[in-house]
Amino acid sequence: MATVLVASNRGPVSYALGEGGSLDARRGGGGLVSGLSAIGTQDSLWVCAALGEGDREAVRRGVAEPGVRMLDIDPSVYADAYNGIANSVLWFLHHHLYDIPREPVFDAEFRRRWESYRAYNRAFAEALAAEAAEGAAVLVQDYHLALVPGQLRALRPDLRIAHFTHTPWASPQYLRMLPTDIREELLRGMLGADRLGFHTRAWASAFEEGAGDLGRTLVAAHPLGVDGEELRALAHRPEVDERLAELRAEVGDRRTIVRVDRTELSKNILRGLLAYREFLTAHPEWRERVVHLASAYPSRQDLESYRAYTASVRELADEINAEFGTADWQPVLVSVKDDFTRSLAAYRLADVALVNPVRDGMNLVAKEIPVVSEAGCALVLSREAGAHEELHEDALTVNPFDVTETAEALHAALTMPPPERTDRTKRLAATATSRPPRRWFLDQLEALRG
Ligand code: G6P
Numbered sequence: 001m002a003t004v005l006v007a008s009n010r011g012p013v014s015y016a017l018g019e020g021g022s023l024d025a026r027r028g029g030g031g032l033v034s035g036l037s038a039i040g041t042q043d044s045l046w047v048c049a050a051l052g053e054g055d056r057e058a059v060r061r062g063v064a065e066p067g068v069r070m071l072d073i074d075p076s077v078y079a080d081a082y083n084g085i086a087n088s089v090l091w092f093l094h095h096h097l098y099d100i101p102r103e104p105v106f107d108a109e110f111r112r113r114w115e116s117y118r119a120y121n122r123a124f125a126e127a128l129a130a131e132a133a134e135g136a137a138v139l140v141q142d143y144h145l146a147l148v149p150g151q152l153r154a155l156r157p158d159l160r161i162a163h164f165t166h167t168p169w170a171s172p173q174y175l176r177m178l179p180t181d182i183r184e185e186l187l188r189g190m191l192g193a194d195r196l197g198f199h200t201r202a203w204a205s206a207f208e209e210g211a212g213d214l215g216r217t218l219v220a221a222h223p224l225g226v227d228g229e230e231l232r233a234l235a236h237r238p239e240v241d242e243r244l245a246e247l248r249a250e251v252g253d254r255r256t257i258v259r260v261d262r263t264e265l266s267k268n269i270l271r272g273l274l275a276y277r278e279f280l281t282a283h284p285e286w287r288e289r290v291v292h293l294a295s296a297y298p299s300r301q302d303l304e305s306y307r308a309y310t311a312s313v314r315e316l317a318d319e320i321n322a323e324f325g326t327a328d329w330q331p332v333l334v335s336v337k338d339d340f341t342r343s344l345a346a347y348r349l350a351d352v353a354l355v356n357p358v359r360d361g362m363n364l365v366a367k368e369i370p371v372v373s374e375a376g377c378a379l380v381l382s383r384e385a386g387a388h389e390e391l392h393e394d395a396l397t398v399n400p401f402d403v404t405e406t407a408e409a410l411h412a413a414l415t416m417p418p419p420e421r422t423d424r425t426k427r428l429a430a431t432a433t434s435r436p437p438r439r440w441f442l443d444q445l446e447a448l449r450g
Contacts, residue, residue: 001133002045004445006032007124007148008141009082011048013065015058023058034227035441041067047127049073069131073123080116082144083302090143093174094167095266095359106179114182118147125151132159137448142166150192162448163190164197167361169206187211195448197222199362199386220447223390224440226367228433235344235372243345250333251349255414257292258350260343260365262299263310263336268356268400269296273316275406280324280331283411288329290414293346297338310336347372352413353379356400362386367432376425378413380406390431394424
């Protein structure tokens, strides 16, 4: 029986089915991994969903990492819960992404999917109830599992339960779009926890406002930071050195504007490219002297809107290259693949970091680039990113919808005097690393245990 349990949709390991039926494990990093490793696998358990065929096969064969339990949920229930509710409804509400004249539509089909979402949450609650020692601490993660605290509380009143939201929290006006009974079920599900955590005060307050009279649970802000030492070590591995040399050969002695995102609707990659285009138009002296390095990891490609968005990113980058490119200058280099090595190499090369989401729970890229960039970088940062709450003093703040303002911020960033840039980068890196993941995790655990 475990005394500390974590539950999240995506776990710390995933399996790929190799040729000849071999199972190759791929381990992820991140805050929860290093936090839980502080406790040890004897006493801790991470409950997550089997995401693909490889994971399902691992469950069937009884293959598991120590301290990890994967749940093999019926694929159609899983698809309705993950794609149909978590990523199409809850993610869109919390990030204010709806195209309001058409969306959202809460009909019978939505209610059918909601039942799957409830069942998927219940599978987690039941597994946690079965695995937790008397009085254990359970840390439930994110919008996929909003109903788990209430369901688990009913099964095991003895447990200490926390829920942490990694996204923003919808404004009360957005939250009110949900059918009343569903909104109450969602809120009551979360309020089953002893403590609720968010990355910023702003998201915590939005939750409290939206919950109104229902809310009695303790709500707190626990901003996640980065582990500076670990990140620098990762960024200086030989394979990153190699990629850096390749990128340097492409970029030459030009300045760089770097962005790294999932191909995610909330990341505002298109307006970022429009701003770069406007910058090259308004400040032609920078043509041939700057390169925009954009990494966009494919994400949630089961959803048509994400596929279309990814295609639009490629198209706009091609248009900019066609409009401004010359025989030996390609203005934008876009990489649409999951390539963290290339991203780290780009971080090292960054003169300017562009982080302009329309809304974001935290955004760790804004914290990572200043830690890794070699020459120090100016950070152009959306006021709507959670990270802005901590970094605003040393960033160049932009309204993510204002393309002209963003274009001018890129110009200001590129022309910032070097001593000022160095000072700001140092302060950004210090703030970014002040609450590394392990501390973030242990702080919450301590608070939960009281
Ligand atoms: C956000 C969410 C995470 C999620 C990640 C990647 O950061 O808060 O819970 O894991 O996006 O999305 P994915 O759908 O690929 O897990």
